[in-house]
Amino acid sequence: MHWQSQQTPLDDESPVNVTPLIDVSLVLVVILLLATPLAFESSIGVKSAQKGGKEATTKKQSLRVTLTLVDEQSVRVNQTLVARDELMAALEPALDETEERAITIACADNISHGAFVDVLDKAKRCGANGIAVSGR
Amino acid sequence: MRAPSVPQAPMLTRINVTSVIDVALVLVIILLVTAPMLDVADLDLDLPGAHTRDVEEQSYVSVTLGRNGDMAVENQEVGSVEEISGMLSSRLSEIGSQESLVVVRADADLPHEFVRRVIEQVRAGGAQRMAIATRQLEGE
Known part of the structure; x- marks a missing residue:
C-alpha cells in the first residue's frame, strides 16, 4: 500500500x-x-502642629502620650527616658493606660528627619490612633 | 503585434496596524494609571523607611524636599521655604478642595527643624490633611 x-x-x-x-x-x-x-512609597498621616497643639491643651493628660526626641538615640515617653530601639516596649504600656491612644510628638531641631519618622512608625505600630506633631 | 502579458504578483495594499494599536492602547492605559504618580518632583532624595502603611490615596499634592535642600511643590521648584504656603494655597484652590491630602516628601538626612518649618508652611497654605512620605520596608 x-x-x-x-x-x-x-x-x-x-x-x-x-x-x-x-x-x-x-x-x-x-x-x-x-x-x-x-x-514603593507610602506615607504616615499626621495632624498639623497648631491643630494638634490645640487639641492637646483641651485633653486631659491621661488621654494622650507625649513623646520627645531628645537626641538621635533617646526618646522621652511622658517623663521616662528610653533608648529609641526600646521605644515600642515602653510605649505600648503607656498607650494602654490612655483611652484614646493619642500621641503628641516633639522633636529637637538637630534630630534627623529619618529618626523622627522612625519614632512615628514605631508609634503607629504600637497602635497609636492620632499623632500630632508639636512645634517645639 | 502585442507583447505577451507577464503574470505579476498581487500588490500588498494593506498595512498591518494591529501591533501599533496594541502598543498604543497599552501605553494609554499605563499612562492613565501612572499619571498621578508622575506629578512629583524628580529631586535627589532618600525617603525614610517605615513598616506602617497608613494613608492610601492615589491623588495628592506633594511637597518635596531634596537632599541638597532643593524644594518643590508638585513639579514646580520653590526658591525659599516662605514661598511654599502661597504656591500650595493656589494649587489647592485649583483642585477646589482644602481636604486634599498634602504629602511632605523629605530626605531622611535633613534636620527636623527644616522639615518642621515646611510643615508650618503647609499648614499656613490651608492644608487640612497632611502625611509624611516614607519608603515601604518589608516585614516587621
Missing part, C-alpha cells in the same frame, strides 16, 4: 506573529522599571 502525502489546509497557515506580543511586553517592562520606585 502506498501512502501519498497530502497537503492539509493547516500547512498553508503562517506561523503565529509574536511581534506585537514582544512589543507590548517590552513597553510594559520599561514602564514598570520606571514606576517601581514610586510604587
